Amino acid sequence: MGVDRLDPGSPPWEGGGWPGHGTLKGMTTIAVLGAGKIGEALLSGLVQAGHDPEELLFTERSAERASELVKRYGVVEADVAGAATRADVLVVAVKPQDIEPLLDELAPVVDRRTLVVSLCAGLPTSLFERRLAEGTPVVRVMPNTPMVVGAAMSAISAGRHATDEHLALVERLLSSVGRVARVPEAQQDAVTALSGSGPAYFFYLVEAMIDAGILLGIPRALATELIIQSAVGAATMLAESGEHPVTLREAVTSPAGTTIMAIRELERHGVRAAMLAAIEAARDRSEELGRAHQDD
Numbered sequence: 001m002g003v004d005r006l007d008p009g010s011p012p013w014e015g016g017g018w019p020g021h022g023t024l025k026g027m028t029t030i031a032v033l034g035a036g037k038i039g040e041a042l043l044s045g046l047v048q049a050g051h052d053p054e055e056l057l058f059t060e061r062s063a064e065r066a067s068e069l070v071k072r073y074g075v076v077e078a079d080v081a082g083a084a085t086r087a088d089v090l091v092v093a094v095k096p097q098d099i100e101p102l103l104d105e106l107a108p109v110v111d112r113r114t115l116v117v118s119l120c121a122g123l124p125t126s127l128f129e130r131r132l133a134e135g136t137p138v139v140r141v142m143p144n145t146p147m148v149v150g151a152a153m154s155a156i157s158a159g160r161h162a163t164d165e166h167l168a169l170v171e172r173l174l175s176s177v178g179r180v181a182r183v184p185e186a187q188q189d190a191v192t193a194l195s196g197s198g199p200a201y202f203f204y205l206v207e208a209m210i211d212a213g214i215l216l217g218i219p220r221a222l223a224t225e226l227i228i229q230s231a232v233g234a235a236t237m238l239a240e241s242g243e244h245p246v247t248l249r250e251a252v253t254s255p256a257g258t259t260i261m262a263i264r265e266l267e268r269h270g271v272r273a274a275m276l277a278a279i280e281a282a283r284d285r286s287e288e289l290g291r292a293h294q295d296d
Ligand SMILES: NC(=O)C1=CN([C@@H]2O[C@H](COP(=O)(O)OP(=O)(O)OC[C@H]3O[C@@H](n4cnc5c(N)ncnc54)[C@H](O)[C@@H]3O)[C@@H](O)[C@H]2O)C=CC1
Pocket: 033, 034, 035, 036, 037, 038, 039, 059, 060, 061, 062, 065, 093, 094, 095, 096, 098, 101, 102, 119, 120, 121, 122, 142, 143, 144, 145, 196, 197
């Protein structure tokens, strides 16, 4: 099974690869297969990081969405065969439930010279290895949507045929749109529940806190400003102070003050237990999404 590349030269993980953060321009061609929310986040993050949009391909089932993306970022629409022919890296970004027809399309056109990167929750690298040409390198990634502002948290794991060079390439690519951690694939379902879904928990919390402002009679616009800036400030302190969250929370919590009254209510309503149960449920769902493709 072969793929005729337009440029049959060495793939970017051989002979030096990418020079690193912020210097992506012109280095390699990436194709995002399925340009929905996370696919767009990656494309837009890479464009903002300086990647040449003409070296960013995508496939998309919805024609309307495809023309929007071309207009917005100057990236290039392709079909699966065209993407596999031109790109060094194929990034799979369809819903796990939509993976089967895409694998059918990819199987005849992908070979071991193309690095396949899956962003799909739950799907193990073994699924891609089983369905694509023998020896195809696969890297599983769990990113998150703050990629659009260059603040993603991505966790990456190598499949059976992915080398350290493949991992390094993916790491450099994703470092241009946020932070990257290498994790054993066995931890990916838990990571998905923590940082993949994580931004949603913070948005949910912010939404609830704005509602509390409304309850207390604060106009919505002001409540929104107060809470978003508090979230940004707290996140910056967490990221920059090096302090444990408990220490930072204790510094806000005065004896017999206002904060401890709120904390007592959070404990009474089981918010910590709810968070543990919620993240466990997300982990279980990620495992379940993977199991659905175990025996095909
Ligand atoms: N949204 C998020 O925060 C995150 C999503 N993910 C993963 O990313 C993947 C995509 O998720 P979203 O972007 O949220 O979903 P989405 O539904 O927004 O995007 C998927 C896109 O793929 C397109 N599509 C489906 N089948 C296709 C095919 N065969 N060829 C071309 N295009 C096709 C759809 O039209 C859609 O635009 C999922 O596997 C999800 O688990 C991972 C981390 C975070």
